[in-house]
Amino acid sequence: MSTLKITDLHVSVNTETGPKPILNGINLEINSNETHAIMGPNGSGKSTLAYSLAGHPKYQVTSGTVTLDGEDVLAMSVDERAKAGVFLAMQYPVEVPGVTVTNFLRSAKTAIDGEAPKLRHWTKDLKSAMENLRVDPEFASRNVNEGFSGGEKKRHEILQMEMLKPKFSVLDETDSGLDVDALRIVSEGINRVRETTDVGVLLITHYTRILSYVKPDHVHVIIKGKVAEEGGPELAERLENEGYDRFLQAPA
Numbered sequence: 001m002s003t004l005k006i007t008d009l010h011v012s013v014n015t016e017t018g019p020k021p022i023l024n025g026i027n028l029e030i031n032s033n034e035t036h037a038i039m040g041p042n043g044s045g046k047s048t049l050a051y052s053l054a055g056h057p058k059y060q061v062t063s064g065t066v067t068l069d070g071e072d073v074l075a076m077s078v079d080e081r082a083k084a085g086v087f088l089a090m091q092y093p094v095e096v097p098g099v100t101v102t103n104f105l106r107s108a109k110t111a112i113d114g115e116a117p118k119l120r121h122w123t124k125d126l127k128s129a130m131e132n133l134r135v136d137p138e139f140a141s142r143n144v145n146e147g148f149s150g151g152e153k154k155r156h157e158i159l160q161m162e163m164l165k166p167k168f169s170v171l172d173e174t175d176s177g178l179d180v181d182a183l184r185i186v187s188e189g190i191n192r193v194r195e196t197t198d199v200g201v202l203l204i205t206h207y208t209r210i211l212s213y214v215k216p217d218h219v220h221v222i223i224k225g226k227v228a229e230e231g232g233p234e235l236a237e238r239l240e241n242e243g244y245d246r247f248l249q250a251p252a
């Protein structure tokens with residue numbers, strides 16, 4: 001089991017007018033066999049947390065620490081983070097011109113492991129992962145994100161998680177824009193990875209509906225760059241009924 005530990009994390013985003021503080025002291029600890037939901041209203045800093053963990057250059061950690069089994073994640077390059085097992089499925093994934101899904105996944109896996117996966121197993125695993133996610137076989141030979149529908153992008157994220165087998169997977173709004181069937185298929189994909197590998201999932205979402213399929217062990221509510229409340233799955237149910245209003249009231 002691995003542990004990802006975020007301690008008093010402060011992050012500013014680089015804007016044209018200078019750095020703007022977004023995260024104001026996030027604390028969060030997740031083990032590699034747990035699923036944590038990160039919830040919160042739009043603009044509360046959820047994606048900023050995801051990008052900071054992935055090492056996006058636009059996001060500047062001004063203080064605090066992130067460790068993976070005691071190793072300083074913030075000192076690692078983006079590649080080193082991926083090798084260490086931290087995976088971010090992008091909220092708005094970019095196109096990778098001229099690179100097919102198959103080649104993208106295989107070179108990512110090779111980069112992470114330091115050696116190419118055995119072709120026979122790899123091909124078989126990829127085929128079965130794609131079948132499980134109900135993606136057409138020709139999907140493998142399409143270029144990454146080129147003309148992908150919203151649903152295909154999300155399935156590709158889960159396919160990456162399934163094939164790359166990270167220790168920690170940050171899924172940022174994987175549920176947004178999915179119809180009910182696609183949400184179920186994507187959720188089943190996440191659950192399959194949870195059941196078959198020792199993976200920690202940080203499931204970032206604005207809505208509670210994905211949490212009825214992917215049951216979180218813990219729920220953290222981020223408001224204005226801070227964890228405002230934490231709890232078990234019942235907290236998600238409460239948010240379903242009450243929304244975020246009570247967090248957003250000005251203090252009396």
Ligand code: ADP
Binds near residue numbers: 015022040048058
């Ligand atoms: P969430 O994912 O919870 O909706 P974000 O982390 O995307 O929130 O954004 C948090 C805040 O930081 C918002 O007020 C947003 O406008 C601001 N922000 C995020 N990224 C940038 C950026 N690149 N430039 C300027 N402001 C940003």
Ligand code: MG
Binds near residue numbers: 046047048091173
């Ligand atoms: Mg976001």
Ligand code: MG
Binds near residue numbers: 046
């Ligand atoms: Mg978000």
